[in-house]
Amino acid sequence: MSDNWYVVLLDRAGNEEREIVHSAIKEHANGWWHRHENTWIVGGLTSAKWRDVVKEAMFSGPSSVLVLALPREEAKRYWSYYGPKSKERCKWLHDNIK
Numbered sequence: 001m002s003d004n005w006y007v008v009l010l011d012r013a014g015n016e017e018r019e020i021v022h023s024a025i026k027e028h029a030n031g032w033w034h035r036h037e038n039t040w041i042v043g044g045l046t047s048a049k050w051r052d053v054v055k056e057a058m059f060s061g062p063s064s065v066l067v068l069a070l071p072r073e074e075a076k077r078y079w080s081y082y083g084p085k086s087k088e089r090c091k092w093l094h095d096n097i098k
Helices: 015-028 047-057 091-096
Strands: 005-011 032-036 039-043 064-069
Touching: 005 015, 005 047, 015 032, 015 039, 015 047, 032 091, 047 064
Parallel strands: none
Antiparallel strands: 005 039, 005 064, 032 039
16 A cells, blocks of 8 residues: 555546546546545556546546545544445545554
């Protein structure tokens, strides 16, 4: 797994565009989590390279992408989740984003 984790946020994407972005992320990621429609946590690459990977998969139009770096492993990472099947949906987070 990766030491570097990023949050990729996609805005105003349609279903087809989202699926193409999802495929590109799966192809390039060293680990990924995707439980929210337009949000991924991805490992590997850099924020600029993730932006470029997603940008290449996007259609022209109103869509945009924002990539945020999570603190490195040495720093404490905090996260919280609420929703149904939280244990199942958050297993990957528990295992990787500590």
